[in-house]
Amino acid sequence: MLEGLRIVEMSSFVAAPLGGMTLAQLGADVVRIDPLGGAADTARWPLAPSGTSLLWTGMNKGKRSVTVDPRSAEGREVVARLAAEAGIVLTNAVGGWPSYEELREARPDLILLQVEGKPGGAPAVDYTVNAEIGFPLVTGPVDHAAPVAHVLPAWDVACGLYAAVGLLAAERRRSRTGEGAHLRLPLYDVALATAGNLGLLAEAQLGVERERVGNHLYGGFGRDFALGDGDRVMVVALTRRHFNDLCEATGMAGTVTELARLLHADFSVDGDRYRHREALAALLAPWFAARTLAEVGRALEGRSVLWAPYRRFTDLDLAASALMDEIDQPGVGRIRAPASPLDTGAERRAVPAPRLGEHTDEIVSGLGLDPADLRAKGVVA
Amino acid sequence: MLEGLRIVEMSSFVAAPLGGMTLAQLGADVVRIDPLGGAADTARWPLAPSGTSLLWTGMNKGKRSVTVDPRSAEGREVVARLAAEAGIVLTNAVGGWPSYEELREARPDLILLQVEGKPGGAPAVDYTVNAEIGFPLVTGPVDHAAPVAHVLPAWDVACGLYAAVGLLAAERRRSRTGEGAHLRLPLYDVALATAGNLGLLAEAQLGVERERVGNHLYGGFGRDFALGDGDRVMVVALTRRHFNDLCEATGMAGTVTELARLLHADFSVDGDRYRHREALAALLAPWFAARTLAEVGRALEGRSVLWAPYRRFTDLDLAASALMDEIDQPGVGRIRAPASPLDTGAERRAVPAPRLGEHTDEIVSGLGLDPADLRAKGVVA
Numbered sequence: 001m002l003e004g005l006r007i008v009e010m011s012s013f014v015a016a017p018l019g020g021m022t023l024a025q026l027g028a029d030v031v032r033i034d035p036l037g038g039a040a041d042t043a044r045w046p047l048a049p050s051g052t053s054l055l056w057t058g059m060n061k062g063k064r065s066v067t068v069d070p071r072s073a074e075g076r077e078v079v080a081r082l083a084a085e086a087g088i089v090l091t092n093a094v095g096g097w098p099s100y101e102e103l104r105e106a107r108p109d110l111i112l113l114q115v116e117g118k119p120g121g122a123p124a125v126d127y128t129v130n131a132e133i134g135f136p137l138v139t140g141p142v143d144h145a146a147p148v149a150h151v152l153p154a155w156d157v158a159c160g161l162y163a164a165v166g167l168l169a170a171e172r173r174r175s176r177t178g179e180g181a182h183l184r185l186p187l188y189d190v191a192l193a194t195a196g197n198l199g200l201l202a203e204a205q206l207g208v209e210r211e212r213v214g215n216h217l218y219g220g221f222g223r224d225f226a227l228g229d230g231d232r233v234m235v236v237a238l239t240r241r242h243f244n245d246l247c248e249a250t251g252m253a254g255t256v257t258e259l260a261r262l263l264h265a266d267f268s269v270d271g272d273r274y275r276h277r278e279a280l281a282a283l284l285a286p287w288f289a290a291r292t293l294a295e296v297g298r299a300l301e302g303r304s305v306l307w308a309p310y311r312r313f314t315d316l317d318l319a320a321s322a323l324m325d326e327i328d329q330p331g332v333g334r335i336r337a338p339a340s341p342l343d344t345g346a347e348r349r350a351v352p353a354p355r356l357g358e359h360t361d362e363i364v365s366g367l368g369l370d371p372a373d374l375r376a377k378g379v380v381a
Numbered sequence: 382m383l384e385g386l387r388i389v390e391m392s393s394f395v396a397a398p399l400g401g402m403t404l405a406q407l408g409a410d411v412v413r414i415d416p417l418g419g420a421a422d423t424a425r426w427p428l429a430p431s432g433t434s435l436l437w438t439g440m441n442k443g444k445r446s447v448t449v450d451p452r453s454a455e456g457r458e459v460v461a462r463l464a465a466e467a468g469i470v471l472t473n474a475v476g477g478w479p480s481y482e483e484l485r486e487a488r489p490d491l492i493l494l495q496v497e498g499k500p501g502g503a504p505a506v507d508y509t510v511n512a513e514i515g516f517p518l519v520t521g522p523v524d525h526a527a528p529v530a531h532v533l534p535a536w537d538v539a540c541g542l543y544a545a546v547g548l549l550a551a552e553r554r555r556s557r558t559g560e561g562a563h564l565r566l567p568l569y570d571v572a573l574a575t576a577g578n579l580g581l582l583a584e585a586q587l588g589v590e591r592e593r594v595g596n597h598l599y600g601g602f603g604r605d606f607a608l609g610d611g612d613r614v615m616v617v618a619l620t621r622r623h624f625n626d627l628c629e630a631t632g633m634a635g636t637v638t639e640l641a642r643l644l645h646a647d648f649s650v651d652g653d654r655y656r657h658r659e660a661l662a663a664l665l666a667p668w669f670a671a672r673t674l675a676e677v678g679r680a681l682e683g684r685s686v687l688w689a690p691y692r693r694f695t696d697l698d699l700a701a702s703a704l705m706d707e708i709d710q711p712g713v714g715r716i717r718a719p720a721s722p723l724d725t726g727a728e729r730r731a732v733p734a735p736r737l738g739e740h741t742d743e744i745v746s747g748l749g750l751d752p753a754d755l756r757a758k759g760v761v762a
Contacts, residue, residue, distance in 0.1 A: 044600065183725055196719035308513040343570070
């Protein structure tokens with residue numbers, strides 16, 4: 001969908017690279033510019049046996065790669081010309097590369113989006129932002145006192161997607177008004193905004209301290225249950241219909257009605273299902289514990305109850321997913337890699353990440369410069 | 382930035398509402414259409430003392446709200462005309478509302494984005510998707526056997542942002558080619574794509590089972606440390622420079638060099654810092670345990686080490702954040718609420734969420750219809 005959109009990226013790790021890749025997977029031409037030898041994320045774990053970073057290759061699928069020495073005058077000129085031609089720059093670099101003001105000289109309507117740590121530019125990463133916003137102290141087992149870090153760098157992911165939104169919004173405005181943009185996107189603000197959007201900060205301002213509720217769904221009925229065969233399922237009843245269906249499927253409808261009477265509770269209301277979650281879960285747990293995954297599946301089939309078994313990454317049937325396309329990734333080999341989760345109805349193809357500097361010659365030549373000459377001078381590689 | 386963009390939303394809970402709100406906060410006119418009395422998320426927790434949903438008001442800031450009976454022919458006509466006028470529809474509803482095919486009749490170049498659970502439309506929610514992708518079994522304390530749910534509905538958040546990207550991308554194409562779009566965005570695919578983009582699925586395909594590492598940063602050195610004053614900090618050394626700075630600030634440089642010699646390790650490399658994380662953390666822990674937060678702050682000031690104290694939602698200084706604007710939210714009162722984390726340089730304002738049906742009259746009148754007549758017939762409210 002984004003054919004004709006061109007973006008230059010000076011990026012590393014997750015947020016900024018994901019922003020560019022999200023647009024590349026929708027058809028944009030995204031050029032990642034790295035310093036000679038690569039940026040700080042070149043060898044970020046996980047690694048393939050060859051030492052190739054699975055994070056780097058995962059975050060840069062479908063981009064072109066050029067490596068330039070940003071300390072040399074000629075290298076900075078290459079960057080400035082690429083930025084001027086593309087008209088859009090996405091970066092999380094702090095220093096080292098030409099600034100917005102410098103890049104704008106050759107392209108007055110430049111759009112540049114700077115991913116930052118804190119507002120104002122102080123450094124911060126997903127793991128530190130997560131700690132200081134508040135999630136780790138309400139995550140994890142109820143009887144666990146210490147914070148629990150997330151494994152998914154959720155703020156980086158959200159930040160990368162906000163960056164993609166910001167670039168498209170700015171480009172839409174430019175196409176109508178001719179106006180460029182210098183956007184800033186602090187990772188900290190992404191996390192703070194999200195905590196606010198979800199109502200957590202409003203709750204805090206109203207004086208409510210969010211409690212740690214383990215794997216229970218907050219404000220409704222949902223929890224994990226152990227099965228008889230060693231498997232485990234997550235079960236969620238978001239609505240009254242889901243909850244009634246769960247009670248009926250498990251043969252608990254009568255018992256739950258009786259419990260409601262005893263407790264003076266109204267289980268048609270979210271809050272009462274939540275307040276009495278432990279009692280309800282205790283009633284349901286034996287039903288799950290007496291069944292295999294297949295039996296649970298049969299009993300819940302055709303019901304509105306939301307549920308899923310817990311799985312490991314190694315359990316997933318990637319061949320069954322239309323999202324996961326087989327690619328030949330340099331440094332990794334033949335693997336299944338995701339296309340965009342946005343399904344346009346067209347065939348979904350994943351494109352491998354480049355090798356670092358794979359497109360240096362093609363890109364430098366495209367500027368009318370001699371790549372052999374620049375390489376000999378150590379300006380590109 | 383998105384002045385002139387119009388979107389109609391039939392949405393509930395998090396992903397689809399967040400997608401629309403993300404665009405509303407950048408200037409789009411977003412109309413949320415609900416059934417009479419509201420959708421299933423009207424009373425979703427957390428709640429204000431008045432019973433107003435802090436989740437609903439958090440997810441619908443800056444939108445307009447109209448309530449329509451989608452079962453009546455006249456109600457469906459209202460929806461179809463609003464969709465035709467806006468030209469863009471965002472929904473996670475399954476049935477009940479006019480379909481893409483019906484809506485397209487009055488607007489052949491309609492863009493409709495359908496947020497789904499599973500590809501193909503089977504229901505799934507954040508909590509079930511998270512279970513079946515694999516994160517809960519690698520999250521949480523190392524000695525904890527059960528899965529650990531995330532508190533942040535990260536997949537919903539990512540899905541909502543992908544939806545915003547998808548709508549902007551489709552609208553960009555339409556403005557150039559006249560082509561409409563019927564996009565599908567399964568929550569499951571958002572999670573699967575993200576696990577793939579981060580390298581977790583490539584790692585799994587290479588036969589590596591991701592281990593549970595508690596609060597350690599995977600593939601580098603980072604962990605939480607308890608302080609002497611009861612506080613706790615998250616500390617991250619993503620690069621060699623960060624790590625050297627950490628060792629110097631804590632007076633451990635000599636000891637760590639000696640440890641490297643003893644272990645035949647090279648702590649300038651991510652992998653060795655990760656493999657020996659427990660030994661390194663054990664060396665550093667007493668330094669942190671002997672200091673207050675203020676002392677740690679002074680020792681790390683001016684160093685590249687990334688770190689932050691753990692905080693509760695109730696600890697955050699919202700008044701200090703330019704992102705958090707004070708609003709008067711109907712049903713809640715005066716609170717600070719986030720604007721867009723995308724900082725365009727303009728003043729950042731948050732706009733309250735509407736009351737359910739607040740704009741019914743204005744919107745219905747805008748179609749040339751008589752709201753009093755439709756209200757009397759029970760078509761709108």
